[in-house]
């Protein structure tokens with residue numbers, strides 16, 4: 636289920652434009668609007684939930700399926716030499732959008 640007031644749900648519905656690099660029935664991958672690396676993509680499930688702690692078995696399978704597809708998507712988008720995945724969880728991690736998302740960072744040697 637998508638949520639009316641969620642920025643990533645709005646992107647999924649096409650109400651906010653985004654630079655999409657991959658889409659299928661369960662996930663969307665688009666460029667982060669404020670890239671923190673030469674390649675900075677966000678992979679979001681087409682199901683609104685906030686945290687890994689909110690996963691049931693179906694959502695766990697969905698996230699597993701997303702992870703399985705990410706290596707090919709990363710490689711096709713300039714991360715041939717490696718990349719980092721980040722999933723911020725909650726305030727101490729600096730999470731700003733409360734729709735689960737996987738940051739894909741690469742295209743350069745990452746500083747940490």
Ligand code: 5GP
Pocket residue numbers: 642651653654665666667668669670677722723729730731732733
């Ligand atoms: P978080 O800090 O929650 O882990 O990451 C949220 C990310 O979403 C940030 O890196 C931020 O730049 C990105 N972001 C927020 N709003 C938008 C938007 O409207 N479009 C795109 N493409 N990225 C966004």
Ligand code: ZN
Pocket residue numbers: 637638641642643644645682683684733734
């Ligand atoms: Zn959402």
